[in-house]
Amino acid sequence: MSHMSIPKTYKLFIGGKFPRSESGRVYDVHGPKGVFLANVAQASRKDARDAVVAARSAQSGWAGATAYNRGQVLYRIAEMLDGRTEQFVAEIRSVTGASDKVARAEVHAAVDMWVWYAGWADKYAQIAGNANPVSGPFFNLSVPEPTGVVVSVASQDTAYSLIGLVSAIAPAIVTGNTVVVIANEAAPLAALSFAEVVSTSDVPGGVINILTGSAAEIMPWLASHADVNALDLAAASGLSTVEWEKAAADTLTRIVRPRAAFTSLSVDRIDALVETKTIWHTKSLA
Amino acid sequence: MTFIATERANRLGLSSLDSVVAFVKALPGVDAVGLEARAANLATRSIKNSSKMAALDTIIRLIDLTTLEGADTAGKVRSLVAKAATPDASHPDTPRVAAVCVYPDMVEHAVAALGSRQGDGVTGISVASVATAFPSGRSTLDIKIADTRYAVEKGANEIDMVIDRGAALSGDWETVYSEIRAIREACDRGDGTHAHLKVILETGELATYDAIKRASWLAILAGADFIKTSTGKVQPAATLPTTVLMLEVVRDWFLLTGEKIGVKPAGGIRQSKDAIRYLVAVVETVGEDWLHPHLFRFGASSLLNDVLLQRQKMLTGHYSGPDYVTVD
Numbered sequence: 158m159s160h161m162s163i164p165k166t167y168k169l170f171i172g173g174k175f176p177r178s179e180s181g182r183v184y185d186v187h188g189p190k191g192v193f194l195a196n197v198a199q200a201s202r203k204d205a206r207d208a209v210v211a212a213r214s215a216q217s218g219w220a221g222a223t224a225y226n227r228g229q230v231l232y233r234i235a236e237m238l239d240g241r242t243e244q245f246v247a248e249i250r251s252v253t254g255a256s257d258k259v260a261r262a263e264v265h266a267a268v269d270m271w272v273w274y275a276g277w278a279d280k281y282a283q284i285a286g287n288a289n290p291v292s293g294p295f296f297n298l299s300v301p302e303p304t305g306v307v308v309s310v311a312s313q314d315t316a317y318s319l320i321g322l323v324s325a326i327a328p329a330i331v332t333g334n335t336v337v338v339i340a341n342e343a344a345p346l347a348a349l350s351f352a353e354v355v356s357t358s359d360v361p362g363g364v365i366n367i368l369t370g371s372a373a374e375i376m377p378w379l380a381s382h383a384d385v386n387a388l389d390l391a392a393a394s395g396l397s398t399v400e401w402e403k404a405a406a407d408t409l410t411r412i413v414r415p416r417a418a419f420t421s422l423s424v425d426r427i428d429a430l431v432e433t434k435t436i437w438h439t440k441s442l443a
Numbered sequence: 444m445t446f447i448a449t450e451r452a453n454r455l456g457l458s459s460l461d462s463v464v465a466f467v468k469a470l471p472g473v474d475a476v477g478l479e480a481r482a483a484n485l486a487t488r489s490i491k492n493s494s495k496m497a498a499l500d501t502i503i504r505l506i507d508l509t510t511l512e513g514a515d516t517a518g519k520v521r522s523l524v525a526k527a528a529t530p531d532a533s534h535p536d537t538p539r540v541a542a543v544c545v546y547p548d549m550v551e552h553a554v555a556a557l558g559s560r561q562g563d564g565v566t567g568i569s570v571a572s573v574a575t576a577f578p579s580g581r582s583t584l585d586i587k588i589a590d591t592r593y594a595v596e597k598g599a600n601e602i603d604m605v606i607d608r609g610a611a612l613s614g615d616w617e618t619v620y621s622e623i624r625a626i627r628e629a630c631d632r633g634d635g636t637h638a639h640l641k642v643i644l645e646t647g648e649l650a651t652y653d654a655i656k657r658a659s660w661l662a663i664l665a666g667a668d669f670i671k672t673s674t675g676k677v678q679p680a681a682t683l684p685t686t687v688l689m690l691e692v693v694r695d696w697f698l699l700t701g702e703k704i705g706v707k708p709a710g711g712i713r714q715s716k717d718a719i720r721y722l723v724a725v726v727e728t729v730g731e732d733w734l735h736p737h738l739f740r741f742g743a744s745s746l747l748n749d750v751l752l753q754r755q756k757m758l759t760g761h762y763s764g765p766d767y768v769t770v771d
Binding site for chain 2: 206209213378381382383384385404407408
């Protein structure tokens with residue numbers, strides 16, 4: 158008997174669950190020759206609000222986990238992602254029409270990127286923190302702290318549907334931030350399958366939240382949201398971000414402006430989403 | 444057990460304890476499926492933006508801001524009172540809540556903190572006290588009466604009593620009735636007025652809609668000013684079907700006698716969206732008259748913050764966050 162293919166329903170990923178959009182809306186995703194691929198949930202501002210609530214409630218627990226534990230969880234994501242290589246290659250190819258070689262290279266680069274950032278989890282404080290010399294019998298320590306809830310826009314270039322997503326998530330969560338990410342609108346399939354990887358990788362619900370839909374529609378609400386601590390627009394170079402940045406400034410939200418090399422492996426990406434806490438502590442006289 | 448007749452029981456021609464109990468036992472059963480479908484249907488009502496602000500303000504005016512923790516202190520009660528009077532300091536036009544609800548030993552602190560701002564829920568902020576060995580109610584009648592009198596003497600405007608669920612579940616409605624009646628008398632201040640009595644049925648423990656209906660009728664007959672769903676200490680606490688059922692009993696009583704009894708869902712209502720559904724249920728079951736602090740209350744603590752966040756969103760045009768409301 159021939160096997161009948163089962164088209165997958167692509168839903169949002171909020172708080173560790175896969176809900177449909179509150180609005181009930183979906184949009185079509187097409188392949189390179191206009192062939193219909195899937196209906197994908199089109200997130201509304203209320204979905205975005207729910208995602209921020211989920212990210213906020215997960216944040217203290219995630220930041221409170223040991224750096225070692227966070228690193229283990231991130232490695233686990235890389236393992237699960239690697240194990241699903243064929244699925245991601247197929248999804249990337251179906252949307253962009255890329256060759257097997259190109260698609261496979263993107264998946265491998267995405268796995269490598271996870272491993273690279275996972276390694277920083279228990280090493281980052283060593284390079285970003287410091288024991289400051291002070292004139293008195295005190296320890297004076299500067300330590301990096303996560304900024305909090307980060308809203309990140311993944312690259313909207315269909316050539317970066319997976320690696321663009323990874324580069325929007327990994328640098329934020331490695332230090333204990335939680336993230337709400339807007340996936341690639343035209344090529345969202347890899348992002349939604351990535352959500353399945355996350356949900357099977359010991360990541361607490363709410364640490365990573367993935368929305369599909371129009372960044373232009375959702376971002377004004379997320380940018381102005383008073384409970385969002387940072388806006389990562391590193392990969393948003395093709396979008397008009399100025400109004401978002403203005404809205405974010407009204408609630409003192411940290412902004413990472415669009416930059417060219419957003420997929421490069423760089424500690425700068427982690428630096429942009431931490432704050433430095435400085436602590437004074439008396440030296441023991443014993 | 445001595446039967447203390449009430450005006451309400453007399454109205455129905457019920458002149459003995461036996462006849463009261465026989466009356467509630469003979470009440471027709473509740474159509475559970477119909478009730479839940481009705482409640483689910485009411486919950487689908489869409490509230491447009493133009494009505495939402497009015498709904499949020501109404502919710503705030505109907506809240507009994509509550510702290511019922513073992514760790515309560517006089518300081519916590521004072522900050523609760525401050526929040527009750529000025530829920531959102533960044534928007535001073537925010538209405539104040541109806542009442543603060545505390546344990547009996549905290550009544551004096553609430554009264555002192557309120558000062559001249561104390562009132563009956565409309566004229567000022569009312570002080571409600573739980574009593575009668577809240578939340579379990581497992582103590583002797585003497586102690587429950589003493590508990591109640593203490594709270595009234597210290598200045599509570601309202602008493603939230605719990606019924607004896609053990610008695611209700613074993614069919615001993617006589618005890619349930621007599622106890623409510625005794626507590627109602629303990630609410631008397633001696634000058635012809637009385638502290639308003641809310642009777643907590645603890646619907647989560649009564650198990651069936653039929654028992655909830657019986658307990659609602661019995662509480663009304665025994666002299667309740669309000670019937671209240673839950674202590675908030677038992678799951679499930681307030682649910683929409685349960686509240687609709689209690690509203691229906693109140694409506695039936697109104698149609699029979701013209702007298703208005705209050706309803707207070709308490710526990711588990713944390714989001715504005717849920718609270719708005721309760722408002723819809725009130726309007727559709729008993730009418731808009733009941734959206735009044737003397738006839739409807741929300742027993743809640745975290746609900747207020749969510750309403751304030753929604754209110755801030757309506758006023759500023761952007762989503763707010765927990766950093767913009769007080770932590771309790």
